[in-house]
Structures are given as C-alpha cells and as structure tokens.
Amino acid sequence: MTVVGVRSEGLFVVARHLAAVAEDLRGEAEGVASALARCRSPGLLGGPGLLGGPAVLGSWVRVEAAALRVLGPAGLWGEALGLDALAVRLRLAARGYEEVERWAAAVLGGVRVGSDVAARGGLLTDGGAAVAVTPVVPSREVSPLTGPGDLVALGDGLDGGRVRVVELAAPGGGSAWVVAVPGTQEWSPRPGSDPFDLTSDVRAVTGDATLAAAGVAAALDVARGAGRGADDEPVLLVGHSQGGILAAALASDAGFRGRHRVTHVVTTGSPVAVFDLPASVRVLSVEHADDPVPTLDLSPNPATPSWLTVRVGEGPGVDVRRHALAEYLRTVRAAEDAPRGTVPGMGAWEASAGDFLHRPVRSVTEVVVERGWQNPRP
Structure with a gap:
C-alpha cells in the first residue's frame, strides 16, 4: 500500500x-x-x-x-x-x-508510533491473528443497481463483520463485481473477533495492512470461486466510514489490483485522501461538511479528473449524527436525482460506471470476516 x-x-x-x-x-x-x-x-x-x-x-x-x-x-x-x-x-x-502536508505527515507518523507502542500492550494490533472467512446466507436480495445511491445502500445490514459481494452481468459478457465493505462496528482499542474495529481504523489510515482488508479481498475470492470470473473483469468497491478507508486501501494496493481489475471506488464519510489511487480508478467520495470523520486524515481529496468529491454543506459546525450511513444515503440519492448538471461531475461518473449500473444481478454472496488468533491472544 x-x-x-x-x-x-x-x-x-x-x-x-x-x-x-x-x-x-x-x-x-x-x-x-x-x-x-x-x-x-x-x-x-x-x-x-x-x-x-x-x-x-x-x-x-x-x-x-x-x-x-x-x-x-x-x-x-x-x-x-x-x-x-x-x-x-x-x-x-x-x-x-x-507546511500543512509536513504537519499532517508528522501527526499521522505520531499516530503510527503511538499505535505501535499500544500494540506492546495488546491494543490496536492484528499481531498473532489470521483472517477467517465464513460464507453465510445472504441477508437480503439485491435488485439491479440504478445509480450511486443503490451502491451506497449495499452497505446497509452488514453487521457482525459481513461483507457483501454482488455479481452483475457485464455489458460485453462475463461478470462485473461490486464489493460492499462495512464501517466500524467495534470501538474498543483491544482487538476482538470482528476486525472492522478501531484497530483497523488506525492501522489502515496510517498505511498499514489490516486483517479487515485481507478479509474483504478473501470475500471477493470466495464470491468468484474457483474458475469463476476472469482477472480482467471490472470490480467496484464501496464503503461507508471505515468501509471507504478499506476500499481505498485495497484500490491503492498494486498486489490487489494485480489480481482484481478495480475500476471504481465509492466512499461516504471516509478520510481517504492519504491513499494514492491510480488514475485508472474512478473515485466518487461524498462528504458532509459538518461530519468530522472525513477530515481525520488532515488532507483534502485530490482534485483530479478521476476523483470526484461531492462535499455537501458549508461547515464548520460539527454534527456527529451526519456521519450515519442513512444520512449519506439520503445525500447521494438527492444528488443523483437532481437535474443533470446540478452536481458537477456526477453524470460523467455515472456514465463511467456503466458496467455496474442497470445490469442484471447474477448472484449475491455474503461472508462473515473474523480475526482468529494463531498464537495466544495478546
């Protein structure tokens, strides 16, 4: 990464x-x-x-x-x-x-050092653990996805470490894949069985590999199965909060992109500016100005042709309720339902995501990702 x-x-x-x-x-x-x-x-x-x-x-x-x-x-x-x-x-x-970048880098470097110190006491660490992925019965049916709002809505109901993978019929034959990644579910600094926790938040935003990201990658492998799909089939990663962090982390990982052709990423309420995503990945990031979480990486998202950031509100007021997935879903649906051109860049982004929108659903796979300890738990 x-x-x-x-x-x-x-x-x-x-x-x-x-x-x-x-x-x-x-x-x-x-x-x-x-x-x-x-x-x-x-x-x-x-x-x-x-x-x-x-x-x-x-x-x-x-x-x-x-x-x-x-x-x-x-x-x-x-x-x-x-x-x-x-x-x-x-x-x-x-x-x-x-100057701001140097300060931000110093702060994030301090966070990494602090988390390494905490790891000696068994806090904020994946050390000694391995990822376990268990397929489960999907908790919901999925209809054809008509826009970014439906993509964001795939994150609803992903409790208990669930990751949802939707297989779609691609326009030119073969399949397209959408991976919905959950947000933070556990807030204790002591890692537990659910890897979508504070440990993964801290480790991912400072650039470290996490078992949560490994679990998301394993979920896609399970969905594709032996012999199902080809390496060149398009993949879209979508996540809210920590889910967006992990989506951006995987999309910026050359090893993951070598096995899966990531073409699109959607994040809501996620601090993802620190990730170096290639221009081949079209990113849509939605942020509320009064939500403090997207600014935790202390950097603005890059303004590039491949990265669209929709920032709603003026701030600088803080309202933690605005970080909820339901609030972001409401914002995204309003943006996509607005007259064309009202949200600059939204129409072009939707057009670029044609492999995933308005396509028949072939399958829905859900897995539970867990952190299992190979050695005595820290």
Whole structure:
C-alpha cells in the first residue's frame, strides 16, 4: 500500500506551466509588434509616394488600433500578466500546503508510533491473528443497481463483520463485481473477533495492512470461486466510514489490483485522501461538511479528473449524527436525482460506471470476516 506523501507538487507543476504559457504569450505579442514595425514604411504610409492615398492610411490606422487591442492590457500582454499573477498565487499556496502536508505527515507518523507502542500492550494490533472467512446466507436480495445511491445502500445490514459481494452481468459478457465493505462496528482499542474495529481504523489510515482488508479481498475470492470470473473483469468497491478507508486501501494496493481489475471506488464519510489511487480508478467520495470523520486524515481529496468529491454543506459546525450511513444515503440519492448538471461531475461518473449500473444481478454472496488468533491472544 502506498500512502501519498506530497500533493503540493501538483500545484508547483501547474504554476510552472502557467508561467511557461505566459512567456509564450509575451513571445507572440513581441512577434506581432515586430511585424507591425516592419510594415511601417515611409513609402507606404507617408510622403508624396503614399500608395492608395488616405484610404490606405485610414485602413492602417484601424489595423494599428486592432493590434493595440490584441497586444495591450486587455490582450496578449494583459493575459500574460494575469497568468504570471496566478502562477505566483499557486506557488504561494503550494508552499503553504507543503507546511500543512509536513504537519499532517508528522501527526499521522505520531499516530503510527503511538499505535505501535499500544500494540506492546495488546491494543490496536492484528499481531498473532489470521483472517477467517465464513460464507453465510445472504441477508437480503439485491435488485439491479440504478445509480450511486443503490451502491451506497449495499452497505446497509452488514453487521457482525459481513461483507457483501454482488455479481452483475457485464455489458460485453462475463461478470462485473461490486464489493460492499462495512464501517466500524467495534470501538474498543483491544482487538476482538470482528476486525472492522478501531484497530483497523488506525492501522489502515496510517498505511498499514489490516486483517479487515485481507478479509474483504478473501470475500471477493470466495464470491468468484474457483474458475469463476476472469482477472480482467471490472470490480467496484464501496464503503461507508471505515468501509471507504478499506476500499481505498485495497484500490491503492498494486498486489490487489494485480489480481482484481478495480475500476471504481465509492466512499461516504471516509478520510481517504492519504491513499494514492491510480488514475485508472474512478473515485466518487461524498462528504458532509459538518461530519468530522472525513477530515481525520488532515488532507483534502485530490482534485483530479478521476476523483470526484461531492462535499455537501458549508461547515464548520460539527454534527456527529451526519456521519450515519442513512444520512449519506439520503445525500447521494438527492444528488443523483437532481437535474443533470446540478452536481458537477456526477453524470460523467455515472456514465463511467456503466458496467455496474442497470445490469442484471447474477448472484449475491455474503461472508462473515473474523480475526482468529494463531498464537495466544495478546
């Protein structure tokens, strides 16, 4: 798993690009000005040899006026100065963001050190444990998924360490797979049999491998079974809170992507900015501004073409009730039911997820993931 180190580099790259464009604009302006200067000939524009008389002179005056508009403050020179100013602001923002990143990295590093210390006392650790996955009878039927709201709703009823895997008929043949990952179910720092707990919260957000993530991967393997499905069949991971953290962690894991072609991730109320997801994975992250949980990683989600963040509300008020799955489900359904274009990027994201939406359901698999101790429990 790779945890993002610095995102401010992107701001510096954009700033350098803007400065280069500004320099190109100045070069174009100088070229136009030079060409006009060469055209100013006494034989053409003045004296007894004036060709064409006053008509030509009037036309030339209009040309120079147009050139002034092109080259002046509202033209190429002005555009170049504006880009220069924007580049300066981006560089300043990037430097400030570098400080925030260093601070965030230090905080997360401190959390990791603290959890390692706690592990010596048997707290916040998966040490000495192995993952166990037990298939169970699905607790609900699943209808064809019509939008992001139905994807988020798959997380309902995943108590007791359940993971739900839905197999869909892919448009071009074969199957597409949706894996619904549960959120935090146990809050004790002492790990128990249910791995979707505080231990996995802390370990996952600091970049460590977790048995919970291993259990999610095993659930998908169970659903696909021996000989069922191919490695190139698309996979979508969806999760609320810790479920989103684990979904992002798996999607950023090159080993997991080597066995499963993850194309989409949906997270709600999850701090996932620290995960380095490749551009081949289309991410939809939904956050409530008054929910403190999505900000626990101390970083904003990256603004890239492959990552859409829908942040609802203005904050900075805090209302822990807004973290509930039901609240996020209500928000996602409202966003997808809004007139097209109301939520920028939502329509494009839904279009990209065509392998999973409005497709016949072939099977639903549920497993219970447990943490079992191979050695005496810490």
